[in-house]
Amino acid sequence: MTTSPPTDEIRQIVDQAMQAARHETAAGNLDQALALYRAVFELQPGHAGAHHALAALTRQTGDLAAAIPHYAAALEGDPATAAHWLDYLAALVEARQFSAAAELLALGRSNGLQDPALDDIERLLAGASAPDAAEIDAAATLFAQGRLDEAEAAARSLVERFPQHPFGWKLMGGVAHRRGAAEQALHGMAMAARFDPDDGEALSNLGLLLMRANRLDEAEITLRRAIDQQPDNADAHNHLAITLAELGRLLEAQASVCAALAIAPHHERSSITYALVLQTQSRLTEAVAAYRALLERSPDNTDAHSNLLFCLSEVSGITPEELFAEHLHYGRQVARNVAPPAPFDNTPDPERRLRVGFVSGDLRNHAVATFIEPVFEHFAGRPGVELYAYYTHTLNDATSERLRGHLDHWRGVSMLDDAGLEQLVRADGIDILFDLSGHTSFNRLPAFARRMAPLQVSWMGYPGTTGVSAMDYVLADRKFLPHGRFDHLFTEKLVQLPLSVPFVPHAHAPDVVPLPALENGHITFGSFNRLSKINRQVVGAWAALLRAVPDARLLVAGMPAGDGRGQLLSWLEEEGIAPQRLDFHGRAGMVEYLTLHNQVDLALDTFPYSGGTTTMHAGWMGVPTLTLAGGTVPGRQSASFLEHSGLAHFIASDAGDFVGRGTAICADLQALAAIRAGLRGYFMLPQSDTMVRVADGVEHALRLMWRRWCQGLPPESFETPLPPAPPSQS
Known part of the structure; x- marks a missing residue:
């Protein structure tokens, strides 16, 4: 026969357990505290203090649904304690259980509960009711009609009067997104999703905004929640596909976008x-077919058309003339519905200060920014130019802020249509307007087709013609596009710059190490170009070189996650290259990516689209690139850098020459080691005196263009003379 412990002993044990539980909670040992509270309930199931403490603990871990029953039990066990009422009410409000909270508040008032906090809760509950359907419909109509000022006023009124209702926040986010205010849009949509976590549309929009803010992991989680709520939301599936592609998970991205197309073909x-x-x-080949199929249905989809042109520039076997013809077709397409431009009222004074604009979506942490920033920096404050940026992306990062500091004016134009962008550029009185994108993301070439400024110039963002007849000039490095050899592949007139634009190396780039082959006893080839540039012909040339240098290994970096390397492995296997000679690396941060070059002796280029920034990163790490310079403009990028660096013997004319030159280079390790040790010396750094001459050359080119316009003369190709070097200091 057992006997129960005395009541005093139970009380003592409970008090000790409660004290220990509070101690463990304060120390952050939540699991131990939870176990102690459960021990209390075994002895006193209705212990109000334990229920209240456990409710607070559970709420702290984010499980509000589990906390609410404990708050209810605490109140039932000890209704005389005001905190039990107040915390229970706060939890119900946080859970958006407004009806239950209102009933509890009324019960507390009837029981004589008095506390200033109750007034706050009462006001909050008064504002937590929903607006009527007519007000929601009216505000939504304002947004749909593009009446953004009125829609914003309606959204603010809704948020102020109904702070717990999601629609006002959702409308606020939508208005901010239309205006290109990325942070405000993200905040509004996040609040809408918070107050209605089951709204698949709000979650889809929030996921898109997170993706564009480069918060990719959060975007994936949010978009999967959106799809759970709305499995037939094609936008959500597509946004998830883009997010997964940005994360390098290409097979998952393909599955997601196929799901979107199954819903909406x-x-x-x-x-x-x-x-x-x-x-x-x-x-x-499949990508080109997919772009063409879309353009057959929607011939005016200029984003798809630009993507097609970029894709064609990577296709092996396309001739320079065929690629140029495709660009001409784009130019005719965007000009098809464009009215003749209105006259310009810019003062035709050939020597006055020029207003120069730059249109780009890459004024952020992007390769283009590493080239344009030194130009902006050395143009800043010059009396002959006034600089304007027209930024077409929504993401503003540290690079954007730095670039903004070099410019006189910064315009965020991501949400302006072509007519709106033209109106803004004309209102600013721009004399010379630069396109820094070409056929890359966030370009505004259709707006350039409208003729937004007296002179329009393409530069830097794309290796080739825009195809747009309203684009007057393209600036080019004289070694990139030698005079007379590529003029026929451009609708623009070529302006040869005397010096190349400097490359800004990464601030935390590792030091150059000695040639790895001297220690390893074998050559390591490397490729750091994106996977889309690596085609079957490229792999054939690489494999032939690997067979010619039988001890060599191949390191391939930047591989996407999952099975992205499968096709490449299959091609190399067909060429008889053993897997043991291959070393694959996934995408990595910049420092890790640069550090990989310390394992590589010679970089192998891709063709017909050669490396650009990739080749320069390799050069900064002391690794020269063996390239095959083709007939298309994209095939000239690496060759230009190598010629500037005195390494013309690294430029092959065909696949056989590629293997022959590579074999000869590998046979002289001492020469390769010497190149490695001295390659950084060929870089013109932004802070060098030579950069002043580069800026002088660009400004002189702009002045020559402007003088011709003032004289009523058409654009013509010319070579900018090299400005004189400053006198040496003795």
Whole structure:
């Protein structure tokens, strides 16, 4: 026969357990505290203090649904304690259980509960009711009609009067997004999703905004929640596909975009994503077919058309003339519905200060920014130019802020249509307007086709012609596009710059190490170009070189996650290259990516689209690139850098020459080691005196263009003379 412990002993044990539980909670040992509270309930199931403490603990861990029953039990066990009422009410409000909170508040008042906090809760509950359907419909109509000022006023009124209702926040986010205010849009949509976590549309929009803010992991989680709520939301599936592609998970991205197209077979944005995922996997023939199928249905989809041109520039076997013809077709297409431009009222004074604008979506942490920033920096404060930026992306990062500091005016234009952008540029009185994108993301070439400024110039963002007849000039490095050899492949007139634009190396780039082959006893080739540039012919040339240098290994970096390397492995296997000679690395941060070059002796280029920034990163790490310079403009990028660096013997004319030159280079390790040790010396750094001459050359080119316009003369190709070097200091 057992006997129960005395009541005093139970009380003592409970008090000790409660004290220990509070101690463990304060120390952050939540599991131990939870176990102690459960021990209390075994002895006193209705212990109000334990229920209240456990409710607070559970709420702290984010499980509000589990906390509410404990708050209720605490109140039932000890209704005389005001905190039990107040915390229970706060939890119900946080859970948006407004009816239950209102009933509890009324019960507390009837029981004589008095506390200033109750007034706050009462006001909050008064504002937590929903607006009527007519007000919501009226505000939504304002937004749909593009009456953004009125829609914003309606959204603010809704948020102020109904702070717990999601629609006002959702409308606020939508208005901010239309205006290109990325942070405000993200905040508004996040609040809407918080107050209605089951709204698939709000979650889809929030996921898109997170993705554009480069918060990719959060975007993936949010978009998967959106799809759980709305499995038939094609936009959500497409946004998830883009997010996964940005994360390098290409097979998952392909599955997501196929899900979007299964829901909406002619969904244009998903069709572009599908083609882009194929392109990124180096399935170029399929990607081209997908772009062309979309353009047959929607010939005015200029985003798809630009993507097609970029994709074609990577396709092996396309001739320079065929690629140029495709660009001409784009130019005719965007000019088809453009009215003749209105006259300009810019003062035709050949020597006055020029207003120069730059249109780009890459004024952020992007390769283009590493080239344009030194130009902005050395133009800043010059009396002859006034600089304007027209930024077409929504993401503003540290690079954007730094660039903004070099410019006189900064315009965020991501949400302006072509007519709105033209109106703004004309209102600013721009004399010379630069395109820094070409056929890359966030370009505004259709707006350039409208003729926004007296002179329009393409530069830096794209290796080739825009195809737009209203683009007057393209600036080019004289070694990149030698005079007379490529003029026929441009609708623009070529302006040869005397010096190349400097490259800004990464601030935390590792030091150059000695040639790895001297220690390893074998050559290591490396490729750091994106997968879409690596085609079957490229792999054939690499494999032939690996067979010619039988001890060599191949390191391939930047591989996408999952099975992205499968096609490449298959091609190398067909060429008889053993897997043991291969070393694959996934995408990495910049420092890790640069550090990989310390394992590589010689970089192998891709063709017909050669390396650009990739080749320069390798050069900064002391690794020269063996390239095959083709007939198309994109095939000239590495060759230009190598010629500037005195390494013309690293430029092959065909696949056989590629193998022959590579074999000869590998046979002289001492020469390769010497190149490695001295390659950084060929870089013109932004802070060098030579950079002043580069800026002088660009400004002189702008002045020559402007003088011709003032004289009523048409654009013509010319070579900018090299400005004199400053006198040496003795």
